[in-house]
Amino acid sequence: MKKLFKWAFVAFLAITVVACSNDDDNNPTNPDSSDFTITNILQSNSDYTSLVAALNRAGLTGALDGVEERTLFAPTNAAFEQFLNDNGFPSLEEVPVDVLTETLLNHVVNGSAFSTDLTTGYLNSLASFGDTGFNLSLFVDLSSGIRVNGVSSVVVANADVEASNGVIHQVDAVIGIPTVVTQATANPDFSVLVEALVAGSTNGVDYVALLSGTEGSPFTVFAPTNDAFAGLLEALGLDSLDQIPVDLLQTVLNYHVIAASNVRAGDLSEGAEVTTFQGEDILITLDGGPGIIDATGIKANIIATDVQSSNGIVHAIDKVILPQEAIDVVNPTIAGLAMMNADLSILVDALGRAGLVDTLNDRNAEFTVFAPTNTAFLAFLDSLGLDSLDDVPVDVLTQVLLNHVLTGTALSTDLSTGYVSSLATFGGEDNLSMYISTADGVRINGVSSVAAADQTAANGVVHVVDAVIGLPTVVTFATADPTFETLVAALTREDQPDFAGILSTPNGTEPAPFTVFAPTNDAFGDLLAELGLGGLGDLDTATLTATLNYHVIGGANVREEDLSSGDVGTLGGNITINAAAATITDPNGRVINIVVTNVQAANGVVHVINRVILPPL
Template sequence: MKALIKLSSLTMLIFVLILSSCSEDDNGTSNPPPEVPTSNIVEAAQATADLSSLVSALQKADESANNDLVSALSGDGPFTVFAPTNAAFADLLTQLDGFDSLDDFNSEQLQDLLAVILTYHVISGTAAQSTDLSDGQSLTTLQGSELTVSLDGRVFIGDATDVDAEVTTANVETTNGVVHIINKVLLPQTILDDLADIILVPITDLALGNENLESLVAALTAANGDLPTVLRGDGPFTVLAPSDEAFTTFLDGAELGDIPVEVLTNVLLNHVIEGALFQADLEGLGSGYTHTMATGAGEENISIFFDTADGVTFNGVSSVDAADIKALNGVVHVVDAVIGLPNIVDHAIANPNLSSLVANLTDGGNTTFTDLLSMEDETFTVFAPVNAAFDDFTNPNGNDLNAILSNHVVVGAAAFSSGLSNSYVNTAAEFDTDESLSLYINTDDGVTLNGVSSVAIADIVATNGVIHAVDAVIDLPTVVTFATADPNFATLVVALTTLTPSVDFVDVLSAQDGNGDDPFTVFAPTNAAFDLLTDIPGEADLIPILQHHVIAGANVRSGDLTPDGDTVTPATLEGDTFTITLPGTDGNIANVTDGAGNMGIGIDAVDVQAINGVIHVLDAVLIPDTMN
């Protein structure tokens, strides 16, 4: 019985001890005791997956004989440690030129620098909970420099950079201190100085720190206020940064404020290329075009020509003085001249592969083309033959070279490759000085022009239009040129050649400059028009049918027809006339009644102008009067 009483007393004592070990909150509610930490700072980091880079950094720093950080942070303490996450270390590595991982800290000097960085995250002699920190508080680190605390609903730690670290997880208690996990590697000023040659900053900050780019910084400030922010963006960008001397030459005594803001902004954007292009990249390409962020014709990005034949030059006016200055968000090349906004002529002059074109355009001091294509209040599309194209051109018809060159220029439109289709456009060349010649564009397989010239380089964008470099000179077209170039006339071509060998229609219809029956007005049936025939007649019957589609000695355009009435044509090569009624019906531009009296034949397209005549397109084959 006494033994039972003693056992009960012992049980009661244990129960009292258990109760006395529990705390009460302000409401008298009991709470369990806090967990007692069992790991030191290093062990706690090793057990946290998101701090594996920190552990690796400690181990890498300790490869130098000068450091023993793992042992120190495993010691008695107490310590307060601000622990960067894996993502924070990854961000640091992206800012370091040539550093892909912590393994790149592979020398004693670099390992000692890493130790300086790590000890900058340690406060010795205290285990400061987040509640112990106050706004504006200065903390002296084990490295010797100061950290600054700021509180704004959250806890931020400021270092020598412009970006504070945020405490993302606070108060991780260990046996020898407390850890606060942060989202950025903290850097003291000494490290920024030591790593000045390898630490990368955004392009805008790089320019701010370069004494030779003060004018560029001033220009960025004077221009669109968003530009410095843009160049701090993710990028990557390639920036061609004009030196102060380059800006002095460009301004020629004027002030930045004298340049309209929108113009200055576009000029500066003409020095920015999306993507990182290092000198080796450019040299590997040799020469060519890319686009800047400036805006040109059609709201398209302006093209810029680079050439590495003698150094690295841009648009033939600016050379690289200092290449491959790496930034956090791209690369900077310091250039010796401001690159103006190029018009059509500027682009032609800049590209050495267009030197023959420039020479022909300016032959004998001719300024007609340079004056025309330098106009900023007009828009042009230029099909520019490369040097090899001029080498191969023999000018078989002896056409005037100025007229041939005009035939490569479309006035009033910037036709980009994305908007091209099988169609006719008018060029600056003229028939009989008052009618623009046509140019047939075919996009079935690349882009070809009049069936003889292909686009080799498309969409060279200027301020006043677009250039397409082509591989052959485009001679002045005859009506035969268009018949053979346009696949809609394939059956007509067969009829004029293979099916009628006794008549050389090609020779007849190629005559120009009054050397034959030119000019001609040709009413050209499409493939679909021939398909409407039960059979294509034999040669004897086919010859007069084909002749019934051609009027010799006249260039009859749609404007020559009688509006709201009938026009009887001059006699055809076959001898008959036919009647054209304008306007047409059922979607036709005009209706035709042929020599045999067949009505309702439609003219679907008009005024395809050649140097020796004009073509109108028919949806049916004309039949002559076989009874006369």
């Protein structure tokens, strides 16, 4: 009797579900629907008879009837009818079982993802790439409703049908097995890439057909985003893809494809060289995140990986990569190279604000540019307590940027330890100095190191650096140049005034500007021997203070060409200059040679001397 009652209750409940389904336009959204599995709900809804039949034929009913939670994008009968018509199948029975199985699995995602859980981006379906076990990707776009792979939309009224083992979203089209073209067309961030593929499909080449098919597959496609293409067009001074010659466009597109290989992110290795469909190699780098080094030497960052399709895989990149064949035609300027590098976008903005883009676009001049990355600029702004470039006065920003530029082309092999002149100026006339050290890589002014060298351009070369090279003070050069280590130790000795702070005073504020006669380490060594002292610490406080003051002229930027013979007042007292002989005589009659001149800072000038100037002894 109990058994009979149980079966009667189940039968009644099933009838009730069907009745409620029919009453609610075939959408079982009543509170009891969550007591049923996904399979139960589908079987009870007349709008899913084709889907149920397909699941039965593929042997997948059990996959949606267990305890594992699933999200099902469920095509309606009308969706299946359209799918059969589009693919030339008279009925479901004519669809090969393996194709039907993978198509159905491409509608299923592990876990319960309600519409409020979905975000624009990629999900993995239960369909797989061949027999690899790599799940195919689904692109969910929430920009207008919920759209999957650009072909199927969730019917809003029939979304979020909760089951005991997951959730059902009714969709208006079958989500076919994706190709790499599907992944490109589904994601609006690749819309310009799609335009490029269409524009390049001529002269016997059909990229859409090629990348939708199996011949030559699997393909690995490095897909530039819309922003990447915008950067390329800006760098080339073009308004649209139509202005790029078709043969050049094809060369560039071919460089983004690896044929006969499904290279996943886990397969990438540092320093690997991979031959592209175009014929030239690209270099894989993992330093600072996965990326590609092309013939420009500029890294393209891989910003989304493993978008898997049935005939290959897509990785999104933030830069259009260029082979040497294309560079020989394009021959970008320094400004152009910067515009093509997403890591230099803040530099490009800064150049625009300072009106320097045209300068670095000039093909009739040659420059060497030390180019700070976005991270470097953000750190620079943070150090100043500023929120954006807009907070930096334009005149200051202009000088800071010019302080990263040298005239002429200086490859890394041309650089040597010593001083060069940047295009920044003191008082609008005298170029600021830059101290380059090649002792360990290439380091500038002791604050910025070259991270990626020798990116050649039509009008020079770019070296990417890891920090903004701020406008130097006289202290900057003292600390950057190891020749002055003992001088720095003397200036910063605990018993001394805050010489470093004083000598960092900005130009225009007393006692700046300064003229500093800077003794070398050897000069200090000779002084200690002359005085019979064992070390700098043996020099008494007052004598050291007076000695250091004798090396500084306050309120004047006295360059070599401005030196005149006679007595000159320093912060300590008078010294005697012999301009013709380039010597200094101190109060003790000791003669000091000026051995290097005009190391120009933003708040003064430094001249290097070979002996320490002493106060009266």
